[in-house]
Amino acid sequence: MVQxxxxxxxxxxxxxxxxxxxxTAAPSLLPSPFSVGVTQPTTSVDFTSSFPAPPQxxxxxxxxxxxxxxxxxASERQSTxxxxxxxxxxxxxSIRSLDLMPRSHAVSNEIPSIFETAHGSPVxxxxxxxxFFILSSAGKPIYSMHGQDELVMGLMGIIYTVTNxxxxxxxxxxxxxxxxxxxxxxxxxxxxxxxxILMAMxxxxxSVNDLLQQLDFLYSYLISTVSRRQLTRxxxxxxxxxxxxxxxxxxxxxxxHICDSIAYGFNPDFLLGALRxxxxxxxxxxxxxxxxxxxxxxxxxxxxxxxxxxxxxxxPGGQLCSVLRPRGHTLHTTDLHxxxxxxxxxxxxxxxxxxxxxxxxxxxxxxxxxxxxxxxxLPHQITQGKTGEQHSNLPQNNTDASNKAALVxxxxxxESFFAMKKIGQGIVTELLxxxxxxxxxxxxxxxxxxxxxxxxxxxxxxxxxxxxxQYVMPRLDMLNFYKSDFDxxxxxxxxxxxxxxxxxxLASSGPDSLDPHLDLExxxxxxxxxxxxxxxxxxxxxxxxEEGVPFNRSTLTFVQWSNDQAQPSEFPQGEAxxxxxxxxxTPTFELFLICNNGVSDRNAVLKSAKxxxxxxxxxxxxxxxxxGAIF
Amino acid sequence: xxxxxxxxxxxxxxxxSGVGKTSLMHRYVSDKFSQQYKATIGADFLTKxxxxxxxxxxxxxxxxxxxxxxxxxxxxxxxxxxxxCVLVYDVTNAxxxxxxxxxxxxxxxxxxxxxxxxxxxxxxGNKLDVEESKKVVSNRxxxxxxxxxxxxxxxxxxxxxxxxxxxxxxxxxxxxxxxxQADADAFEDDxxxxxxxxxxxxxxxxxx
Numbered sequence: 026m027v028q029x030x031x032x033x034x035x036x037x038x039x040x041x042x043x044x045x046x047x048x049t050a051a052p053s054l055l056p057s058p059f060s061v062g063v064t065q066p067t068t069s070v071d072f073t074s075s076f077p078a079p080p081q082x083x084x085x086x087x088x089x090x091x092x093x094x095x096x097x098x099a100s101e102r103q104s105t106x107x108x109x110x111x112x113x114x115x116x117x118x119s120i121r122s123l124d125l126m127p128r129s130h131a132v133s134n135e136i137p138s139i140f141e142t143a144h145g146s147p148v149x150x151x152x153x154x155x156x157f158f159i160l161s162s163a164g165k166p167i168y169s170m171h172g173q174d175e176l177v178m179g180l181m182g183i184i185y186t187v188t189n190x191x192x193x194x195x196x197x198x199x200x201x202x203x204x205x206x207x208x209x210x211x212x213x214x215x216x217x218x219x220x221x222i223l224m225a226m227x228x229x230x231x232s233v234n235d236l237l238q239q240l241d242f243l244y245s246y247l248i249s250t251v252s253r254r255q256l257t258r259x260x261x262x263x264x265x266x267x268x269x270x271x272x273x274x275x276x277x278x279x280x281x282h283i284c285d286s287i288a289y290g291f292n293p294d295f296l297l298g299a300l301r302x303x304x305x306x307x308x309x310x311x312x313x314x315x316x317x318x319x320x321x322x323x324x325x326x327x328x329x330x331x332x333x334x335x336x337x338x339x340x341p342g343g344q345l346c347s348v349l350r351p352r353g354h355t356l357h358t359t360d361l362h363x364x365x366x367x368x369x370x371x372x373x374x375x376x377x378x379x380x381x382x383x384x385x386x387x388x389x390x391x392x393x394x395x396x397x398x399x400x401x402x403l404p405h406q407i408t409q410g411k412t413g414e415q416h417s418n419l420p421q422n423n424t425d426a427s428n429k430a431a432l433v434x435x436x437x438x439x440e441s442f443f444a445m446k447k448i449g450q451g452i453v454t455e456l457l458x459x460x461x462x463x464x465x466x467x468x469x470x471x472x473x474x475x476x477x478x479x480x481x482x483x484x485x486x487x488x489x490x491x492x493x494x495q496y497v498m499p500r501l502d503m504l505n506f507y508k509s510d511f512d513x514x515x516x517x518x519x520x521x522x523x524x525x526x527x528x529x530x531l532a533s534s535g536p537d538s539l540d541p542h543l544d545l546e547x548x549x550x551x552x553x554x555x556x557x558x559x560x561x562x563x564x565x566x567x568x569x570x571e572e573g574v575p576f577n578r579s580t581l582t583f584v585q586w587s588n589d590q591a592q593p594s595e596f597p598q599g600e601a602x603x604x605x606x607x608x609x610x611t612p613t614f615e616l617f618l619i620c621n622n623g624v625s626d627r628n629a630v631l632k633s634a635k636x637x638x639x640x641x642x643x644x645x646x647x648x649x650x651x652x653g654a655i656f
Numbered sequence: 657x658x659x660x661x662x663x664x665x666x667x668x669x670x671x672x673s674g675v676g677k678t679s680l681m682h683r684y685v686s687d688k689f690s691q692q693y694k695a696t697i698g699a700d701f702l703t704k705x706x707x708x709x710x711x712x713x714x715x716x717x718x719x720x721x722x723x724x725x726x727x728x729x730x731x732x733x734x735x736x737x738x739x740x741c742v743l744v745y746d747v748t749n750a751x752x753x754x755x756x757x758x759x760x761x762x763x764x765x766x767x768x769x770x771x772x773x774x775x776x777x778x779x780x781g782n783k784l785d786v787e788e789s790k791k792v793v794s795n796r797x798x799x800x801x802x803x804x805x806x807x808x809x810x811x812x813x814x815x816x817x818x819x820x821x822x823x824x825x826x827x828x829x830x831x832x833x834x835x836x837q838a839d840a841d842a843f844e845d846d847x848x849x850x851x852x853x854x855x856x857x858x859x860x861x862x863x864x
Contacts, residue, residue, distance in 0.1 A: 163737020165664050165717065174662070175703050178717050182701030189733035262770040264737030265836055269661040 234573030348653035357389030671744030673723035740832035776831035
């Protein structure tokens with residue numbers, strides 16, 4: 026079913042009918058590369074006005090209960106080892122057997138809030154919903170996401186006790202569940218990385234594996250700043266060591282940022298264990314690869330093989346553009362997440378001509394030592410008529426510092442700054458000369474939308490290519506369609522671990538923050554992303570077990586939420602909930618798909634899902650970094 | 657660039673069952689006393705901010721362990737990384753006094769402290785408020801014992817009568833602070849841990 030793509034055909038085609046999309050109202054810096062098979066947005070009724078729903082009743086349950094509002098359709102897990110067609114037939118049967126009464130209400134392009142959030146606000150929920158603790162193996166506190174020292178100190182003692190209980194009883198399982206009335210209230214997951222211990226608590230639909238991944242990321246952050254060897258050395262022969270005195274204020278700031286973005290941001294990266302990739306034309310990506318390669322293989326540099334290990338160009342939101350790597354070597358996703366998190370949180374204040382030379386321990390690459398990173402932000406390049414002018418025409422509302430791409434060159438040699446600088450300067454100059462920064466800026470703002478793909482009824486999806494360990498998803502627009510200026514300011518990375526955190530004040534210090542209306546829109550958008558993230562977390566965990574392993578080698582699962590129409594009072598706006606979503610896990614890809622509210626036609630949704638998979642496979646060269654630039 | 661966090665002092669309280677470890681801790685932390693005896697299960701954790709010598713502020717993390725034998729399986733795990741160990745006996749209970757030395761040895765065996773000779777202990781003889789006739793451990797014997805264990809500070813206290821408790825804990829805090837800072841500066845940080853890279857070696861396992 027994978028068809029060969031006729032590259033030129035699509036590239037050369039002008040966009041004939043995509044003027045309907047709201048984003049096209051803005052001056053288009055780059056035509057969307059996906060202009061074939063455009064469908065109209067699958068909207069018939071816009072429920073935008075009813076969007077921010079305050080406290081909502083808790084409508085989902087981790088396990089099917091006798092609750093009438095939750096109908097878990099996850100039972101239709103089917104194995105498709107044999108062939109696609111078998112899967113289809115089986116699905117058809119299950120769909121028929123489970124066909125529900127068609128709903129009478131209209132289809133909405135808005136998704137309802139169905140997950141319980143403490144006190145309604147995702148920005149400021151009770152600490153009971155999500156907590157992270159880090160302590161030493163002696164039980165001394167190192168970090169806690171919420172709470173003052175005095176409050177958490179006793180909890181640290183209890184965590185310490187539990188961890189040691191697991192150790193004494195040689196328990197393989199390092200988690201506990203607090204349930205009440207057959208419903209899971211909280212999960213506690215422990216990660217013992219002596220000499221430090223980490224614990225996560227969650228009252229959400231996250232699996233043990235999800236929480237372990239999050240803990241591993243926090244641990245990896247500590248290692249990236251201290252290194253495992255140094256950590257061991259610090260605690261050797263003095264278990265009473267207080268690591269908080271060794272960490273810097275920046276470290277705590279970064280830990281806060283990571284925890285906040287895991288808890289309240291939109292981070293499929295952790296859920297999927299994959300990197301987001303920037304959508305670029307195949308030829309553009311190849312040019313990026315070639316530029317990096319040519320500067321590294323320049324005779325002067327190439328003589329000193331081993332100076333440079335990796336080169337990366339990354340767009341805002343941690344979207345991968347190009348990777349330069351030695352043959353046979355790759356960097357682990359977690360290491361890149363850490364790097365991107367630093368760049369897009371901590372170092373966005375860099376001037377265009379400033380360079381950073383930074384020691385980072387990449388825990389999955391080698392946890393015992395440091396690599397050295399040359400980091401340089403790539404200036405915005407907005408050219409008018411290819412003249413190469415910079416900056417002057419940048420719209421006011423668009424100067425969000427988090428929207429700068431970066432070039433990273435990684436070396437194992439501490440003294441190689443000037444060698445890296447030379448390579449870096451060459452690459453940046455060539456990127457500017459070829460107007461590629463403009464392309465990257467535009468691509469990171471526009472990406473693609475649902476309208477680019479012939480998949481009706483679909484609200485949003487995430488497609489992960491397992492081979493590339495990367496994922497793509499349609500752009501997430503802010504909901505303020507009426508203010509076309511801000512359409513440029515696509516806040517895709519809002520709340521992502523790869524954006525500036527609100528806590529350091531940078532994000533809100535711009536002129537934008539004087540506009541209360543925009544602030545409201547931003548917080549609405551944040552709430553929307555948070556909601557979406559919980560949908561994705563929930564549906565993924567319907568297809569995988571607590572260890573994150575799919576129930577079958579291939580799994581296709583529908584999950585449906587509906588409220589009982591006899592009791593419409595459960596929702597403040599009387600909004601009917603009829604949400605359908607789909608998870609499709611195979612050995613080669615993972616697809617997570619959320620439909621518009623009110624869609625119940627499973628055949629149509631399955632068709633859309635197939636269209637998305639076909640589309641993603643067809644456009645693989647644009648959606649993913651395949652091999653990168655190999656030297 | 658230091659984060660200016662307060663020092664955390666881990667203090668562990670050991671001693672036979674019923675000598676008043678929990679009572680001492682409650683008297684110190686919340687200035688309360690309860691006549692009722694309730695065995696500690698596993699351990700209790702309490703926190704108190706302390707100011708020493710007028711200006712040094714620290715957070716004391718008191719680990720009140722169970723004295724009863726049956727809760728000892730986890731007990732030794734608590735010893736790890738303590739900054740000071742408080743040994744408590746009951747002045748009306750000779751056996752609890754004799755056991756001080758074995759508690760100390762037990763602690764040193766399991767706590768994995770860097771220098772056992774200088775590790776700070778403090779001995780508390782509790783229940784000083786009871787009538788003289790019931791006291792079976794003489795002050796003299798206690799002082800001799802403290803001296804023989806390496807001039808360990810000794811305090812005769814009463815959790816019930818609130819005698820000497822604050823003084824004792826101030827000494828405990830001072831000792832703990834000293835211990836926690838003893839080798840805190842003995843470490844130089846640099847990023848010299850170079851990684852040997854062999855580019856032509858075997859491919860790494862990571863997928864990207």
